[in-house]
Amino acid sequence: MSHTRVDLEGVSKRYGAQEAVREVSLELPAGECVALVGHNGAGKTTLMKLMLGLIRPTAGRVRMLGGDPAAASGAHLRRRIGFLPENVAFTDSLTGRELLGFYARLKREPVRKSMVLLDRVGLADAADRRVGTYSKGMRQRLGLAQALLGAPQVLLLDEPTTGLDPALRQSFYDIIRELRDGGATVLLSSHALTELAERADRMVIMHRGRLLANGTVGELRRLADLPVRLRLAVGGGWTEAMAGRLAEIARVTGRVPAIEVTCPERDKMTVLRRIADFGAAVDDIDILPPSLDELYAHFLQERGRAA
Numbered sequence: 001m002s003h004t005r006v007d008l009e010g011v012s013k014r015y016g017a018q019e020a021v022r023e024v025s026l027e028l029p030a031g032e033c034v035a036l037v038g039h040n041g042a043g044k045t046t047l048m049k050l051m052l053g054l055i056r057p058t059a060g061r062v063r064m065l066g067g068d069p070a071a072a073s074g075a076h077l078r079r080r081i082g083f084l085p086e087n088v089a090f091t092d093s094l095t096g097r098e099l100l101g102f103y104a105r106l107k108r109e110p111v112r113k114s115m116v117l118l119d120r121v122g123l124a125d126a127a128d129r130r131v132g133t134y135s136k137g138m139r140q141r142l143g144l145a146q147a148l149l150g151a152p153q154v155l156l157l158d159e160p161t162t163g164l165d166p167a168l169r170q171s172f173y174d175i176i177r178e179l180r181d182g183g184a185t186v187l188l189s190s191h192a193l194t195e196l197a198e199r200a201d202r203m204v205i206m207h208r209g210r211l212l213a214n215g216t217v218g219e220l221r222r223l224a225d226l227p228v229r230l231r232l233a234v235g236g237g238w239t240e241a242m243a244g245r246l247a248e249i250a251r252v253t254g255r256v257p258a259i260e261v262t263c264p265e266r267d268k269m270t271v272l273r274r275i276a277d278f279g280a281a282v283d284d285i286d287i288l289p290p291s292l293d294e295l296y297a298h299f300l301q302e303r304g305r306a307a
Helices: 043-050 071-080 096-106 111-118 138-146 166-181 217-224 239-246 265-276 294-306
Strands: 004-015 018-031 032-039 059-064 081-084 155-156 186-192 202-207 210-215 229-235 251-255 258-263 284-290
Touching: 004 081, 004 239, 018 032, 018 043, 018 186, 018 202, 032 166, 043 155, 043 186, 081 138, 096 138, 096 294, 111 265, 138 155, 138 166, 138 217, 138 258, 155 166, 155 265, 166 186, 186 217, 202 217, 202 294, 210 217, 210 229, 210 294, 217 294, 229 239, 239 251, 239 258, 239 265, 258 265, 265 284
Parallel strands: 032 186, 032 202, 081 155, 155 186
Antiparallel strands: 004 018, 004 059, 202 210, 229 258, 229 284, 251 258
């Protein structure tokens, strides 16, 4: 699938003198999981509120599923959107089953499907407990079940893994992958950059309301052109000889029995071929491309130099 589900054209949002979002243009197609990253105040939550139709842009145009989500006629669009806010707030006196049934009725979905979703997020055994007794992680999973009501075509998730342990995070991402593979558009906002690297199809980097970069991790790495590091464990007395050969084409640091080689991305294969010349003398090798944290810092610095 390739048709656009979310389309923002030159969108800005101003609160008095503060410009929370500045001239953002962005398209989100069906069947894609996009990570929206940036520090607090970058404009991520404001962008999601614009997509939900909770607020109107000061300038530009927002289209969700082909229509204006903020229009009076946008109710049918909003029922096809799932949303998990950063801070989940539920009525403590209701049980998990009652609460999800309430949201199902709001979305005009069969209440019987609520139990299926509670089971899917691992809350079946706690369905008849009052939400006031739920831990933070349980509330987060209940929020995810609420967002999944009605099999949404667009799913907006703001810091969705907060409060989840590693096993539940993995289960959460399994659900996201199933939804994406089924054709849903998923926009996932998070500070946890490392865990997004292999799970998102594309990264959108925001800073102070502006869109700094937009592309796959590979595309962003090529655009940033940051160096690649290779860590080698070398045996058989070959460390000095190898370091000397590699120093001809890359920067070499470290000491016996480990050395680290740093080179531009474009020279990576040349370095690897030279390492291969030493055959069995190389006990181990780790290739460390620039992390998402490093990429984010790079694009912030680029913005600072351009300002």
